[in-house]
Amino acid sequence: GQQLNQSPQSMFIQEGEDVSMNCTSSSIFNTWLWYKQDPGEGPVLLIALYKAGELTSNGRLTAQFGITRKDSFLNISASIPSDVGIYFCAGRGGATNKLIFGTGTLLAVQP
Amino acid sequence: GAVVSQHPSWVICKSGTSVKIECRSLDFQATTMFWYRQFPKQSLMLMATSNEGSKATYEQGVEKDKFLINHASLTLSTLTVTSAHPEDSSFYICSARPDTSYNEQFFGPGTRLTVL
Numbered sequence: 001g002q003q004l005n006q007s008p009q010s011m012f013i014q015e016g017e018d019v020s021m022n023c024t025s026s027s028i029f030n031t032w033l034w035y036k037q038d039p040g041e042g043p044v045l046l047i048a049l050y051k052a053g054e055l056t057s058n059g060r061l062t063a064q065f066g067i068t069r070k071d072s073f074l075n076i077s078a079s080i081p082s083d084v085g086i087y088f089c090a091g092r093g094g095a096t097n098k099l100i101f102g103t104g105t106l107l108a109v110q111p
Numbered sequence: 112g113a114v115v116s117q118h119p120s121w122v123i124c125k126s127g128t129s130v131k132i133e134c135r136s137l138d139f140q141a142t143t144m145f146w147y148r149q150f151p152k153q154s155l156m157l158m159a160t161s162n163e164g165s166k167a168t169y170e171q172g173v174e175k176d177k178f179l180i181n182h183a184s185l186t187l188s189t190l191t192v193t194s195a196h197p198e199d200s201s202f203y204i205c206s207a208r209p210d211t212s213y214n215e216q217f218f219g220p221g222t223r224l225t226v227l
Contacts, residue, residue: 003154031214042115042204042218050214069226088154092214098214099145099206101154 006102023089134205
């Protein structure tokens with residue numbers, strides 16, 4: 001199935017550092033969603049973006065819907081150990097309007 | 112609000128048997144639900160879209176006769192893995208789209224299936 005290109009694949013950082021990850025697509029999307037998945041659990045929605053150029057924050061998380069509608073980024077500021085997990089972007093658009101997931105970014109935070 | 116539950120959370124079965132997984136939207140109605148499969152260290156791959164009152168729509172490469180989907184009500188969809196084999200072992204995750212919020216999609220906690 002179709003997937004979005006997400007980078008980086010993994011990140012190993014110190015507590016307190018800022019983190020940035022992004023997703024790119026060859027297709028235009030109408031919606032970008034960012035999820036976090038802990039081991040053995042389902043994804044939990046972090047931020048939803050519905051308009052090109054939209055910048056939305058949720059606590060220490062900030063995400064933007066790219067102007068071209070083909071990309072999105074997620075920033076996490078002042079990381080803490082509980083930020084550890086896998087972050088997925090997901091985009092929706094096109095004729096099928098199905099939610100397509102990115103390849104994921106594994107985040108490890110060292111206390 | 113917007114809670115999706117799955118049952119069971121994990122199941123181990125013998126090869127050749129069938130396994131049913133339930134997905135429920137606890138506090139909202141969902142005409143449309145989705146079933147995903149996730150292999151270790153990989154992303155979620157959409158298997159099928161479940162629609163209440165009509166047949167499910169399967170993604171390319173997913174066998175509809177092997178993965179039976181029944182969307183019995185506006186809050187319940189079931190996935191039955193028929194004649195399971197070891198290669199069907201995976202993490203199955205359902206998702207529900209609230210009828211009142213077309214752009215949102217909430218996920219269940221997943222079901223770990225292990226076929227011996």
